[in-house]
Every structure is written in structure tokens, then in C-alpha cells.
Amino acid sequence: MKDIINDMNGGCACNAAPQTPAPEKPRRVALRLGLLALGLAAWVAVYASLERAALWLTTDLLGLDTGTHLGEAVRFFVYDTPKVFMLLLLIVYGVGVVRSFFTPEATRKALAGKAELVGNVMAAGLGVLTPFCSCSAVPLFVGFVTAGVPLGVTFSFLISAPMVNEVALALLFGMFGWKVALLYAGTGLLVAVVAGFVIGRLKLEGWLQDWVRNMLAMGGGAGPQRRPTWNDRLDAGREAVAEIVGKVWLYVILGIGVGALIHGYVPENFMAGLMGRSAWWSVPAAVAIGIPMYTNAAGVVPVLQALIGKGAALGTALAFMMSVIALSLPEMLILRKVLTGKLIAVFVGVVGGGILLVGWLFNAVI
Known part of the structure; x- marks a missing residue:
């Protein structure tokens, strides 16, 4: 736990900067x-x-x-x-x-003291712009809460950061074009905002782990960081x-390999029947399959491409991808360090419900 608390001031190593700045060299930059x-x-x-x-x-x-x-x-x-x-x-x-423009401390300051709903929207947007690595999920969570960021606003950030990430956006844009990428980003943000708002309304701060609530009672903060x-x-x-x-990289290769097998060998009518828009149960089935999967956007997007190419409905495929990215088992294990089992269950239920609605909605209108 000491390491987690120490990490609160800097997030993951990829965002940390040395405290003594080297002189800027314009020629080298040019x-x-x-x-x-x-x-x-x-x-x-x-x-x-x-x-x-x-x-x-x-x-x-x-x-x-x-x-x-x-x-x-x-x-x-x-x-x-x-x-x-x-x-x-x-x-x-x-x-x-x-x-590098969005350090953990700057993000905490931007979100601290914001009213609910406004804070949820800001947090979801910042989650897209600040794709912190999974090693910083716990210290960021603790840092946000102890800085005065409401619990629901913090959840909006934690949902959007992994769900609407640079890897998924890049691959969706390259494979399906800007319309599908924008659709994914918009629905992911909507789920993050609504889920965070609902969790905030439930007032579940008492369901944080004891050591987090003790830190909240003592207050917290982070030291200043130099401008990179x-x-x-x-x-x-x-x-x-x-x-x-x-x-x-390994997940990318495995995902493309699975996608290639689906693309080459799976009959189109099979996928259309299994994950088509006419099967109402396909969306919850896709979410249930996606949650325990140990993969990420890089591994799941090539599979998504092959599924859609074989007749899977877009809403069902997006629901599958969102459940893999936002509700994966590894992320739940990390969050278990700061959340009790009851709060994790609420988190999974609210976010999962939002993903189901997104899948059914897009299957109905697209």
C-alpha cells in the first residue's frame, strides 16, 4: 500500500518527469x-x-x-x-x-470541486485525453477522491480512460472509417457520463476500502510538477x-490471427444468426463473453472487424468490444485494491447496463 500512496503524486512511470529540467535546445527540437x-x-x-x-x-x-x-x-x-x-x-x-500536457495533478485540479453532471462530462472528456496506463489506476483513483473529486465523477474518468482509448480509436478509424470511430467514442463517453452520474447519486463512498476512506478523512494532495x-x-x-x-504486440497478433480464421472460415450466415440484430439475446451474450476475456483494444478490434464482415450486427459487436475494454477481469482485480466487492458489483452492473442499452439501440436504428 505504501507504493500505491507514493505513486499518487506522479501516476505511472510513463508520465513522470525528472525534477531538474534539462535546458531546452531549439536546434535539437527542430x-x-x-x-x-x-x-x-x-x-x-x-x-x-x-x-x-x-x-x-x-x-x-x-x-x-x-x-x-x-x-x-x-x-x-x-x-x-x-x-x-x-x-x-x-x-x-x-x-x-x-x-504530457495532462499530468495527474493537472487533471485532479481540473476536476476538483466540480458539480455533479458537469464534473461527469469533464471527467469523461479528460479520460479520453489522458489515457493513463493500468498501473496508475489505483493511485489516480485515490488521488482524485482525496483531492475532493466526487466518487461518481472519478468513476466517469475511470470508465472513459480505458474504454475510449487511443488504440481502439486508431484501429477503428483505420479499419472502419471515421463514422464508426466517432460512434464508438460518442457512445463510450455517454456510458461513462451516465454510469458515473448514477454511481454518484447512490452515495457509495462508504463502500470504498477502509484504507482509502482513512486517507479521505485525513485529506490528500500532491506536490507541484515542473512544466515539461x-x-x-x-x-x-x-x-x-x-x-x-x-x-x-502479442495480443495484436493473436487478435488478427483469430480475425483471420473468422474471416476465412466462418460462414456469413452463421455469424449473422449468432450476433445479428434479430437475436435480442446476442447483445447480453456478447457482453457476458467479453467481461472475463483477458485482452485489450489492440487484440479485440481485429476480431471485431472480422465479426462485422461476417454479418454480426454493429451494436452487438460494439457491446462486445466495450465489455472487453471497460469491464475486463484484470481491471476489476486492480480496482479491488480500492473498492469493496459490493462497489465493484455496482460498477459492473451500471456500466454493463449502459453497454447493453448501447448495443440494443444501435442494432435497432442502424
Whole structure:
């Protein structure tokens, strides 16, 4: 617990900054920005050629027919693997730089003292802009509560931060376009705002773990942090890539592999019957399947792409993805350090109910 309390002042290591700033070197910053621009141009050129390269590799080099199950599965895999990793590198780096503008202390100050509902909306928005890693979930929670942030507002932040994250947005944008990505972001924010507001109205502060309530009674705070330089911000982007991509690369490959098998071998009428909009029970079934899964957005989005391509309804597929990201078993185990079992049950029930409504709504209107 001492380590958790000590972490309250800085969040996860990826957001921490040295206390003694190095002098800013404009020439070095300009050089790094120029190299980034060249790298971005190369990224665009390579990304634009991925589909042709995947088709050539599958048909010409491997001699497979894309009209067969095996050929289509292989084409899906060799196309989506570099595509997903390229999207991850680009978006995670950019968000890593943006993240340096939103430290845990600045976020606490922005949310402290805000009225309910207004605070829920602000917290959900900040959760999207501040995608803190899972190692900081507990210290952030404690820091928010002890800084005077209402419990429901804190939950809005904790729901939106993992649910509407940079990995999911990047992959959804690259695979389905901006409309689906915007739909995912909007519904995720709505679930975070409503769920946080409902939990706040229930006044469940007494269901926090004893040591958290003791800290709340004593008050809390965090020391000031220095303003990062642009070199620090660029370093933060690089460190975010190393940390996040380093953690999710295996899930990406496994997810694409599962997606390739679904794409190549699962009949369309099978998925349409199992996860189609006509089956009302498909949404709760998808949520129930998603909660115990040990994966993340990087691993589940390729599966989502294959499911939709085979006839799964968009609302059901989105409900499945949201349950995996926002209600995963690993996250519940982390939150168990600060929440009692009763409060976790309320959290899962409220958020799960919101996800169900989103799934049924979109299946009905889209």
C-alpha cells in the first residue's frame, strides 16, 4: 500500500518527469521535428501500398487463391498485421506527446470541486485525453477522491480512460472509417457520463476500502510538477510507443490471427444468426463473453472487424468490444485494491447496463 500512496503524486512511470529540467535546445527540437516529418511521409507511402503488397504476397509469392478459405485468411493476416502495427505506432506516439500536457495533478485540479453532471462530462472528456496506463489506476483513483473529486465523477474518468482509448480509436478509424470511430467514442463517453452520474447519486463512498476512506478523512494532495520541455514531450511519445506497443504486440497478433480464421472460415450466415440484430439475446451474450476475456483494444478490434464482415450486427459487436475494454477481469482485480466487492458489483452492473442499452439501440436504428 505504501507504493500505491507514493505513486499518487506522479501516476505511472510513463508520465513522470525528472525534477531538474534539462535546458531546452531549439536546434535539437527542430531536428527531431524534421525527422518526424520525414518519417510521417514514409509512413503514408508504406501504408498506402499495404493492400497491394498483401495481395502480391498471398497470390504471387505463396501461390494461394484468395477465393479459397485458406487464401482469404492468409491475405487478411498479412494485410492487417502491418496495418494495425503502423496505426499503433503513429497514434500511440501522438497521444504520448499529448499526454504530457495532462499530468495527474493537472487533471485532479481540473476536476476538483466540480458539480455533479458537469464534473461527469469533464471527467469523461479528460479520460479520453489522458489515457493513463493500468498501473496508475489505483493511485489516480485515490488521488482524485482525496483531492475532493466526487466518487461518481472519478468513476466517469475511470470508465472513459480505458474504454475510449487511443488504440481502439486508431484501429477503428483505420479499419472502419471515421463514422464508426466517432460512434464508438460518442457512445463510450455517454456510458461513462451516465454510469458515473448514477454511481454518484447512490452515495457509495462508504463502500470504498477502509484504507482509502482513512486517507479521505485525513485529506490528500500532491506536490507541484515542473512544466515539461518539448524534448520531454517528444521523449514521452517515444516512451509511450515502447511501453504500450511492447505490452500489446502479442495480443495484436493473436487478435488478427483469430480475425483471420473468422474471416476465412466462418460462414456469413452463421455469424449473422449468432450476433445479428434479430437475436435480442446476442447483445447480453456478447457482453457476458467479453467481461472475463483477458485482452485489450489492440487484440479485440481485429476480431471485431472480422465479426462485422461476417454479418454480426454493429451494436452487438460494439457491446462486445466495450465489455472487453471497460469491464475486463484484470481491471476489476486492480480496482479491488480500492473498492469493496459490493462497489465493484455496482460498477459492473451500471456500466454493463449502459453497454447493453448501447448495443440494443444501435442494432435497432442502424
